[in-house]
Amino acid sequence: MTALVRLEGVEVRYGRSLALTATELDFAQGSFTSLLGPTGCGKSTLLNAVAGFVPPSSGRVLMDGVPVTGPGPDRGVVFQHYALLPWFTARGNVEFALKRFGLSRTERRARALEALAEVGLADAAEKHPAQLSGGMRQRVALARALAAQPRVLLMDEPFGALDAITRARMQRLLTRLWEHTRTTVVFVTHDVDEALALSQRVIVMAAGPGRVIADHRVGDGPKSDLHHRIVTQLDTE
Ligand SMILES: Nc1ncnc2c1ncn2[C@@H]1O[C@H](COP(=O)(O)OP(=O)(O)OP(=O)(O)O)[C@@H](O)[C@H]1O
Ligand SMILES: [Mg+2]
Structure with a gap:
């Protein structure tokens, strides 16, 4: 390999x-x-x-x-402390992280929803971090890293x-x-x-x-x- x-x-x-x-x-x-x-x-x-x-x-x-x-x-990174932005929804957090990659708004939204679905959070996309459990927050952080489609x-x-x-x-x-x-x-x-x-x-x-x-x-x-x-x-x- x-x-x-x-x-x-x-x-x-x-x-x-x-x-x-x-x-x-x-x-x-x-x-x-x-x-x-x-x-x-x-x-x-x-x-x-x-x-x-x-x-x-x-x-x-x-x-x-x-x-x-x-x-x-x-290279996508997930830390122990998820560091989500409290004023954004789960979807907003993932979209925000994609901003620096020059994707269109539509593309950002599509990728965010896809990544949230991948981690089993399709239904929680519009919730804010305060409304999510620790495990769910960490899944948002994982979705945020995955949405950029990193190689590692x-x-x-x-x-x-x-x-x-x-x-x-x-x-x-x-x-x-x-x-x-x-x-x-x-x-x-x-x-x-x-x-x-x-x-x-x-x-x-x-x-x-x-x-x-x-x-x-x-x-x-x-x-x-x-x-x-x-x-x-x-x-x-
Ligand atoms: N920003 C920093 N400035 C100075 N020293 C640091 C810094 N970050 C880590 N160190 C020191 O470098 C060494 C390695 O730290 P590191 O955080 O990589 O360990 P770790 O294996 O991740 O530990 P842990 O399991 O506690 O997270 C430690 O002695 C730590 O005190
Ligand atoms: Mg460490």
Whole structure:
């Protein structure tokens, strides 16, 4: 498979502190990968470097061979806190996010409604965030990212603030969406079960300084062995 996203010696410093040591990684087109690790290990930093929010202090990120210099419509981002605009409806929030892509009003509306339907919110399109549950708000945030038809979906603990039942429901929704769109997904979590349930590949990171310590392929078989290995890796670092 071809690499859609490639990190070449990507190192990130914030001032004098090293948040991510030089990292080499490839993300194949159509793959679903989780970045797993304890707080402070650089998961968000890595994701934000791919998103183009954080410039590497050395190395580079390539999208389809082209260096990333900032955020772009080819990379959709979903955060833990959905950051919806309260004065817009669900549809308005998605449409607003599409504004910078030079689409016509009609096209924006069509794409917004399509994306909201994809996440099961067709009936809630005219509701405001305050009228929606946490899970529904996160689905609006997911629709907002999907509506731009990104080539890669970057998700930073998107379900971290949800209750267990809503979270399980969102995981199933995401799996369904991925199975039918095959958008490349990079998913940040600190939950081993979540990583194993969703992904084909789990990249384990450690802190002090942030770095990749393992790269696992998730097979179709029982996940308990891999779960145990990952927990051991997280424990010994
Ligand atoms: N904007 C920033 N300025 C300075 N230091 C930062 C900044 N963002 C992150 N850091 C530091 O860089 C390191 C990696 O942070 P990062 O947010 O990438 O970790 P994380 O794995 O996403 O953690 P969490 O699970 O808590 O979200 C940490 O030591 C953090 O304190
Ligand atoms: Mg983080």
